Amino acid sequence: MVPTLSSHQPRLSVSAISISAPKLSILLSQGTVHKKTQHLELILSLCNTSPQLMDTMRKQKEEFIFRSKLPDIDIPKDLPLHSYVFENFSKYPSKPCLINGANGDIYTYADVELTARRVASGLNKVLHTEVPSLLLPNPFSTPAELAKQARASKSKLLITQACYYDKVKDYAQENDVKVVCVDSAPDDQCLHFSELTQADENDMPRPEFSPDDVVALPYSSGTTGLPKGVMLTHKGLITSVAQQVDGDNPNLYFHSGDVILCVLPMFHIYALNSIMLCGLRAGAAILIMPKFEVGYLLGLIEKYKVSVAPVVPPVMLAIARSPDLDKA
Structure with a gap:
């Protein structure tokens, strides 16, 4: 039995x-x-x-x-993140890509690609294979937190704004780390961003990479706890963007005719990945608003005919409760 x-x-x-x-x-x-x-x-x-x-x-x-009844999404396995995101730029070189809501400056897709390649060439000369860090903008981080992040990521270059220079100045001087300010250089120890943007875009060797290499290391508290670095690979971010905007039934219906509002801080993955990278991949215009203010936001939405406004619940509540809403 x-x-x-x-x-x-x-x-x-x-x-x-x-x-x-x-x-x-x-x-x-x-x-x-x-x-x-x-x-x-x-x-x-x-x-x-x-x-x-x-x-x-x-x-x-x-x-x-x-399995979905729809065709599989083609996710490239041999492209670095920037090549994948830039892949469709040649389709609309004169189309608005980035709109600066603060001053009205408009950069076309051709402008953005050229500047990106020049900055990459400039970074290659300054850093070679070292790690740069971006502090643009994050007013909540303390000097101690920024020092911890720079030390953990082994950053050799900090790119920030003049108003945050004092937060990183001491760490940079003590650890032989260069600082670049994108607006104005507060002293002669700080490099100006033009030193990167004036580099020759053709003087950039094709980098060797693996799809599993870390391409971004955003620091996030994950809602609770202290900030910690999240290792994002080329393959991981490309897959995420492809699932959102590529294929026959994308999660986000971004189109090249859209004007997408970006009021969320780009040190958050929502803005970096689902707004910026996905918007660039789709060929949309991205309206960047450096600081949230309800009346100003409503004016920009009307002026630039915003068609997609990704926001978080607190922003939506602030808009719904604002007396400026009736004036818009």
């Missing part, structure tokens, strides 16, 4: 009972033995573990794969 196998039955030793591989194969094919993975150890304790038995186990193991 073959004992009934269940997850509650005590484990039996091989010396207590033995079932041959052919007999077990018959039992499995007839469904007499429960075929869940968690029972394999118990089954093996009742049987002679021969290669024939193991082959039977593999064949009987069930797989449940749920």
